[in-house]
Amino acid sequence: MASRFPVTRGGVELTEHGAVFSLWSHHATAATLCLFDEKGHNEVARIPMERGEHDIFRCFAEGVREGALYGYRVDGDYAPDNGLWFDPAKLLVDPYATAIDRPFVYDAKLSVFAADTAPLMPKCVVVADRPVERRAPFFKPGGLVYEVSVKAFTKLHPDVPEAQRGTVAALAHPSVIAHLKTIGVDAIELMPIVAWIDERHLQPLGLTNAWGYNPVAFMPLEPRLCPGGIEELRDTVAALHAAGIGVLLDLVFNHTGESDRFGPTLSFRGIDNCCLYRHLRDQPGVLVNDTGCGNTVACDHPFIRNLIVDSLRHFVLNAGIDGFRFDLATILFRNHAGFNPHSELIEAIRRDEVLADRILIAEPWDIGPGGYQLGNFPEPFIEWNDRARDGMRRYWRGDRHMTGPFATILAGSSDVFSNRPENSTRSVNFLAAHDGFTLMDLVSHETKHNEANGEDNRDGHNENLSWNNGAEGATMAPAILERRRADVMALLSTLFVSSGTIMLTMGDEAGRSQRGNNNAYCQDNEITWMDWTGLDETLIAHTAFLAGLRKRFPKLADPRFYEGGHDAEWISPSGQPMTTEDWDDPDGSAFSLLIASKDMETGLPSKLVALFNRAHQPCGFILPDGGHYQSLDGTAQPKRGGGAVAVPARSVGFYVWTA
16 A cells, blocks of 8 residues: 555555564554464464664564454553553554454453453454556535445345345345435445444443444444455445445544543554644643544644545545545644644645545534634535535524525525635535434424433434424324425425535435434434335435436536526516515515526426425415426426416425426
8 A cells, every 4th residue: 555654654564475564653662563363362473563764663474364363562651641551461453454353342441551452352354455446436526425324224124135234235235226226326425334432431321332433443344334344345336336326435534432531542542642642732641622522633643644545545446435524524634723724634635646536525523623614625625514404494494584595505505615716516415414313303303302322311412403393203193294294305305406415314315213313323223223114105206306306407416606697596486586675584485496407308408497485385486487387296287487386385396497
């Protein structure tokens, strides 16, 4: 694997007669390679490593072949108040490991000084690179990203063989791919599949981490999700690519599962805590917690920069991954002075010949000082837009003074993203994500219901901009259920006609509920598992219809901002252009958007007409003069301009205009 920063890197290099092992540490006084038997139970050899140039410890292990199991022990001062946590009793995972032989299991002994942790730790596996053919990403900005938790998405799928359910391989099953194709998915975004460890507070509660946002190293895949390792991921990516679907990985480079000073010593902490995590400048024993997870990875350190770049290269070269979503991405741009949009790490990614064309998606915030950076990420990043999420929710909830902000969101959020010369939106519009209510729960609950998480409902966001349509949570009342479905359909319609990349979270196209839990990270059970036998086929059909619109009218997926009245027209229900009074009406509930676009079905210039009615009663619209209008729901005859149509309560109507 080529190095981006040659002075600080590690890893394993297989040779004809064995393997060279390299480990970087600035403060360590000694490092030892530990080799294990084929089951990973017994330590069969310890080989001292020699410190060489640039603080790299190396050794040659004769006879080592692919599949060998290993770990490291690192010695030095143990002085936590000075940021030093060296403890040779701790078996450590290689930061450059690409595979481990078993999942991490939290144990309090992992935090006890001088306690030998070899029996508790996964062993790293020596794996040779097997590059795939490189090709341009299947996904392009403007498409539909589908966010998936691998286990939750496939665990209950009746068509997937039982042994494959809950794994990455299940995503390649024809029935799964058929569903993705039905709803028009352009790229599937996999929530973390890199190996993680449970947070220490979950074990006493009898809970486990279901989402995976708590890694130890950055490359080894979670054995429970991907038991076939990088080959399983590679084969699944190939199957999805064959269906025209890209694959994005959600990666966590901002913190690790070693957590705060009371957490376990697993890798970075035991290798060089001072350098690899961020600390208060004058208090090396105090970890900076800009992530809310106990520690913050020092992404401006040369070793970490090199490790992140090489991790991304690993997934592209060995699995064909199309791009990446970066959790708490502000961390990747931080140094001691704060957010730096031209950080050395990001410039290295942008310059790298393997990574330069990959899709890069930022979650544009962390919880540190100046952490909210929406709109400030450099090209080619596109960004999760929580302002769009909140604005769409507020509009359909019925909040006042929302017509103008809502229209701005539909047009690509130029108020946020017009600060770059490319004159294009970088917005990833979404209504819901893994973190928060599902879309159906958004219209079924006014408050969160996280009691199952064991924290007395204190965890999770309190302000969800949600509503319940007349009853809190589960109900059998037909009228309430119908209102909820109508609201979900209206929200989906809004998302699919918004300009920019759009993202849908698994099951939101089908009415999936988490019983009002808006922080279900620790619910590896039926609360999060997608019930494939209980999907709302009406919602799926509506999503498929909307996806068809987005393919039929390509201007919807064009990230370039609308140019005045040429690309888009904003029309009041009277059939006239919106006036200042219309925009400023605090209770405005209806307007239409006409988007000029080639109709890929006819090959003719046309306009997609979307009529928004958030009121609780039908609204009449006059269609602007000129041309012909055809309803896209197939229920009405063509109308001439100047004719009147009725849009039902809480819905979006669609027409196509031709001259």
